[in-house]
Amino acid sequence: MSEAKNSKITDLEDLGDRLAVxxxxxxxxxxxxxxxxxxxxxxxxxxxxxxSILAGxxxxxxxxxxxxxxxILDTRTEQFNHVGSDFQDTWNDEYxxxxxxxxxxxxxxxxxxxxSEKVAHLQELAIALNKSTTEEKKEESKALEEVDELSRxxxxxxxxxxxxxxxxxxxxx
Numbered sequence: 776m777s778e779a780k781n782s783k784i785t786d787l788e789d790l791g792d793r794l795a796v797x798x799x800x801x802x803x804x805x806x807x808x809x810x811x812x813x814x815x816x817x818x819x820x821x822x823x824x825x826x827s828i829l830a831g832x833x834x835x836x837x838x839x840x841x842x843x844x845x846x847i848l849d850t851r852t853e854q855f856n857h858v859g860s861d862f863q864d865t866w867n868d869e870y871x872x873x874x875x876x877x878x879x880x881x882x883x884x885x886x887x888x889x890x891s892e893k894v895a896h897l898q899e900l901a902i903a904l905n906k907s908t909t910e911e912k913k914e915e916s917k918a919l920e921e922v923d924e925l926s927r928x929x930x931x932x933x934x935x936x937x938x939x940x941x942x943x944x945x946x947x948x
């Protein structure tokens with residue numbers, strides 16, 4: 776699907792050209808006795824065309840202003856629906872398995888790229904959190920060391936016994 780995004784449909788003429796190519800691919804797929812590799816190549820083309828045409832119809836439906844262009848877009852949309860649905864109704868299990876395999880491949884590529892982005896984001900987040908917790912721990916450990924020193928200093932029983940001295944008759948402790 777990323778290939779379809781790189782070649783966006785910009786006008787009705789381009790949409791018509793892609794529909795013509797799609798009809799040619801459909802005619803090739805209707806031929807009897809195609810090898811598995813030929814089916815995969817043709818279905819891959821079919822899927823790319825299908826995705827780009829759908830995206831083009833969506834874009835053009837938002838950007839077209841004139842009534843005549845809207846009528847042309849409606850006609851091309853009906854043509855696309857007719858070509859795709861009529862052809863897919865005739866598919867056997869082998870075609871559907873191949874179609875789903877190719878679709879899953881595109882989904883996995885998209886999923887893998889999303890997963891890679893999420894992993895990179897999580898790694899950055901983990902590094903940032905690790906830095907902040909390390910800095911906090913350093914500050915906490917300094918504070919804890921000070922508390923430990925103070926507690927040792929004021930802990931009963933840790934003070935040395937006072938030295939007794941005699942001064943005249945007084946006893947100073």
